[in-house]
Amino acid sequence: MQFLAENTADGVTRREFRLEVGGDSVPGCLWHPQGAVGPRPLILLGHGGSQHKKAANITAAAISHAQELGYATLAIDAPGHGDRVSREQAKADQDAAREAGRRAQQGQAPPARPSRIPGAAAKAVAEWRAVLDAAQQLDVVGRHDRVGYWGVSMGTRFGVPFVAQEPRIACAIFGLFGVFPGLEDHRLAAEQIKIPLMFVFQWEDELMSRDQGLALFNAFGSTDKTMHINPGGHVGVPAHERDSWLAFWKRHLGEA
Amino acid sequence: MQFLAENTADGVTRREFRLEVGGDSVPGCLWHPQGAVGPRPLILLGHGGSQHKKAANITAAAISHAQELGYATLAIDAPGHGDRVSREQAKADQDAAREAGRRAQQGQAPPARPSRIPGAAAKAVAEWRAVLDAAQQLDVVGRHDRVGYWGVSMGTRFGVPFVAQEPRIACAIFGLFGVFPGLEDHRLAAEQIKIPLMFVFQWEDELMSRDQGLALFNAFGSTDKTMHINPGGHVGVPAHERDSWLAFWKRHLGEA
Known part of the structure; x- marks a missing residue:
C-alpha cells in the first residue's frame, strides 16, 4: 500500500494510495479522523457503476464516518472505473x-447491461480482500473484524460475493439491486450471507422491478436484516437514509 | 380534561386524566419532561388491539420522547380497551x-377479527380529535401543528382515518396493518394522507400477507414515505426501529 498524497480538512484526513493486486495498480483512498491513533472500526465503500472512489456520495459518507463516529473508511476504484480508465472512457461510460x-x-431497453470488463466481479472481490489485508496493517485501522461494507447498485453487484467470502465483514448495507436472470451466482452468494444487513430500495427504480428487489432481500441468509423502501428512481435515495446508515454502523460496530 | 394523578420518575412527569367525549369518559395519560414550560412537539400514541394507554411499549416510547427529544406525548385507552372495560373483559380480549x-x-382461521365495539374506528377518531383539542389548551403542549401520530396494528386501523381528517398532524408512523377486504374506507383514507410517513412491517406477520402490507404502503398518498421491513411475526418489531422512530420525529418535528 503506497501512499501518494494526504489532505486534511474539517478534522478529517484523506490519504490516497495505490496497491498492486494481481498485476493491476488499484487506486484507493483512506479517510480517518485527523491525528487518529490506534485501531477503530472500518467501513469499506463500494461505489456505483460509472462512479469512482471520490464520488460525492462516497466522500460525504467517509467524512461523516470520521466526524460523527471516529471510524476509518476505505474506497477503491472498481475495475474499469475512476483513475483506472482514461477521462474519455469514464465520460463515455457515464x-x-x-x-x-x-x-x-x-x-x-432491458435495464441489465453486461460489464465492459470480463470477470469484473471476481476481480473486484480479490481487490477488496487485498486492500483490506493491507489496510489492517495500519495502526489507525488494526486487525479486527469490526469492519462494515457499504455499496449500492454496482456496489451490491460486487459487494455481495465479496461479503459472502470475507469473514472479517461484521455487517453490511446493500441496495438498488435485485435478482436478475443470468446472475444466479449472485443470488447464491446472497444466501450465504448471515451477518446483520440493511437493504435500501427505490420503489420506482427504472433499472429493476419491485419483485426483483424483494427477491434479493428475501434471498439474504441473515436473520437480522431490514429493508428500507422509498419512492423514486434509481439515483433518488432520500438523504435521511444516510442517518439510518450511521445508526446501523453504530449499532453493529460500536464506538470508535 | 380532568387530571387525576401525577407521577415523576427519571426526569419525566406522567399525568393521568379523563376527558368527556360524546358521553364517554376517555382515560388518558400525558407525559412531558419534568418541570417543562411552554409549547413543544407532541406525539400521539395509538396502542394496539387488547393493549392500553400504559402498555410497556407505549410507556417506553413516551419516556424516550421526553428524555431524548423534550417532547410531550399523549396516549388514550381506545374504545373497549384499558380502563374502559373490566379486568375480566380485558383479560378475555387478550x-x-x-x-x-x-x-x-x-x-x-382467517386473521381478521371484527371489533367487539360497533363503530369503534369512528369513535376512536372523534376521541383523538377531542383529546388533541383539550391538550392544546395546556401550556406545556400549546396550539400548533408540530404533532406526530404513532400507531401500529390497531393503532393504524384507527390512526389512518384520524390522520386523514386531522390537519394538525404533521407526520405519522404506521405499521403492522394492510389492505383488507371489507375495509375499503380504510384504504381510501390512506390515499388522502399526504404528510411524511414511516410504515413498519413484519415480513412473517401471521395476521396479514406481504402483499397486503405492500398494498397499504402503496396506497398512502404521501410522496415522502418510507417502509421498513423486518423478518419475524406480528409482535416481533426489532428494538432498533425505536431509534428510527426517534430520528423520524426529530427530522420532521424538530427540537423541543
Whole structure:
C-alpha cells in the first residue's frame, strides 16, 4: 500500500494510495479522523457503476464516518472505473449509464447491461480482500473484524460475493439491486450471507422491478436484516437514509 | 380534561386524566419532561388491539420522547380497551387475541377479527380529535401543528382515518396493518394522507400477507414515505426501529 498524497480538512484526513493486486495498480483512498491513533472500526465503500472512489456520495459518507463516529473508511476504484480508465472512457461510460437509465425508464431497453470488463466481479472481490489485508496493517485501522461494507447498485453487484467470502465483514448495507436472470451466482452468494444487513430500495427504480428487489432481500441468509423502501428512481435515495446508515454502523460496530 | 394523578420518575412527569367525549369518559395519560414550560412537539400514541394507554411499549416510547427529544406525548385507552372495560373483559380480549394469532399462524382461521365495539374506528377518531383539542389548551403542549401520530396494528386501523381528517398532524408512523377486504374506507383514507410517513412491517406477520402490507404502503398518498421491513411475526418489531422512530420525529418535528 503506497501512499501518494494526504489532505486534511474539517478534522478529517484523506490519504490516497495505490496497491498492486494481481498485476493491476488499484487506486484507493483512506479517510480517518485527523491525528487518529490506534485501531477503530472500518467501513469499506463500494461505489456505483460509472462512479469512482471520490464520488460525492462516497466522500460525504467517509467524512461523516470520521466526524460523527471516529471510524476509518476505505474506497477503491472498481475495475474499469475512476483513475483506472482514461477521462474519455469514464465520460463515455457515464453517458452510456445515463442513456441506459433513460431508455429503461421509457421501457425501450432491458435495464441489465453486461460489464465492459470480463470477470469484473471476481476481480473486484480479490481487490477488496487485498486492500483490506493491507489496510489492517495500519495502526489507525488494526486487525479486527469490526469492519462494515457499504455499496449500492454496482456496489451490491460486487459487494455481495465479496461479503459472502470475507469473514472479517461484521455487517453490511446493500441496495438498488435485485435478482436478475443470468446472475444466479449472485443470488447464491446472497444466501450465504448471515451477518446483520440493511437493504435500501427505490420503489420506482427504472433499472429493476419491485419483485426483483424483494427477491434479493428475501434471498439474504441473515436473520437480522431490514429493508428500507422509498419512492423514486434509481439515483433518488432520500438523504435521511444516510442517518439510518450511521445508526446501523453504530449499532453493529460500536464506538470508535 | 380532568387530571387525576401525577407521577415523576427519571426526569419525566406522567399525568393521568379523563376527558368527556360524546358521553364517554376517555382515560388518558400525558407525559412531558419534568418541570417543562411552554409549547413543544407532541406525539400521539395509538396502542394496539387488547393493549392500553400504559402498555410497556407505549410507556417506553413516551419516556424516550421526553428524555431524548423534550417532547410531550399523549396516549388514550381506545374504545373497549384499558380502563374502559373490566379486568375480566380485558383479560378475555387478550386471550382471544393470542388465540387468534395462534390459529392464524397455523392457517386454521382467517386473521381478521371484527371489533367487539360497533363503530369503534369512528369513535376512536372523534376521541383523538377531542383529546388533541383539550391538550392544546395546556401550556406545556400549546396550539400548533408540530404533532406526530404513532400507531401500529390497531393503532393504524384507527390512526389512518384520524390522520386523514386531522390537519394538525404533521407526520405519522404506521405499521403492522394492510389492505383488507371489507375495509375499503380504510384504504381510501390512506390515499388522502399526504404528510411524511414511516410504515413498519413484519415480513412473517401471521395476521396479514406481504402483499397486503405492500398494498397499504402503496396506497398512502404521501410522496415522502418510507417502509421498513423486518423478518419475524406480528409482535416481533426489532428494538432498533425505536431509534428510527426517534430520528423520524426529530427530522420532521424538530427540537423541543
